[in-house]
Amino acid sequence: MATLSERNRQWAKNAPVLILSIAMDNFNHNGQPNRSAMYDTGAASLSLSLQATALGLSVHQMAGFVPIRPARLLTCRTIDGRWRCWLSVTRPVLTCSMTVSRTPNGPHVPGPR
Template sequence: MTVSKAAVTTVPLHPLLAERWSPRGWDAGHELLDDQLTALLEAARWAPSANNSQPWRFGVARRGTAAFAAVREALARGNQLWAHAASALVVVAAETVGPDGAPRPWAAYDTGQAVAHLTVQAQHEGLAVHQLGGFDRDRVSALLDLPATVVPLVVLTVGRRDSAAELPEVLAAREQAPRDRVPLDALLLPVPADPAGEALA
């Protein structure tokens, strides 16, 4: 029986946020539609960024292509065990220096926002995304012929969940485990006092 993955929150959240999670069990027969892929990338494209710099870059490889196989081979071995069934692998990189040669200190932050937008759009499309930090960045950079100023940050596995997908036992257990987060109070920083000793409003 599948355990509910809906977030337990102190106040109600939009279902696209509350029900989003990162599966490893993919429907290996699912094909990502062109319109769905475009919608995901458009959602990312319209994310906010510092000075509207839009530093995010995406390399898309669909399952069954040579590009997909090459990106999969660059993943950590543990990720290769299940990522092969995803409908697509998306390399996400950040352009850390602008065309004028000026550094973009917020490029990674902004690219993270773009990916967050993409994940919410995926949820709307009936899809899911699992973000992977475990991959060979040098190998991916060489594969995509990236300049030194464009840095791979993450590989996204994109597809349709399959609760019946075969996974190694330890990963199957994670699929069934409820989601959790640290309490909200633990994330809040204390509000500092102003130099006069009065609390800031």
């Protein structure tokens, strides 16, 4: 969480799951440029968000962060890619049979669509 902006730390501080989305600039198997890296990473984040919502979870995607080398922050091998966003996954707060997601400024009730 040290890389997140102060406002995003408020979103993430109580989240049981934090996910770092990374776009791989080159393919692992041949080292060639991956032209669809950004598209693929965005599609994966969207798919994860949709599935989490279908399971009754809440996902907040956060782009406010300082990208540092993942190996310095995470216990994993060095990753040749660009950080795209952090995602926090939580259980939404339930009030009066209505799903309410918690924001740093209080509850946020989604409007009708």
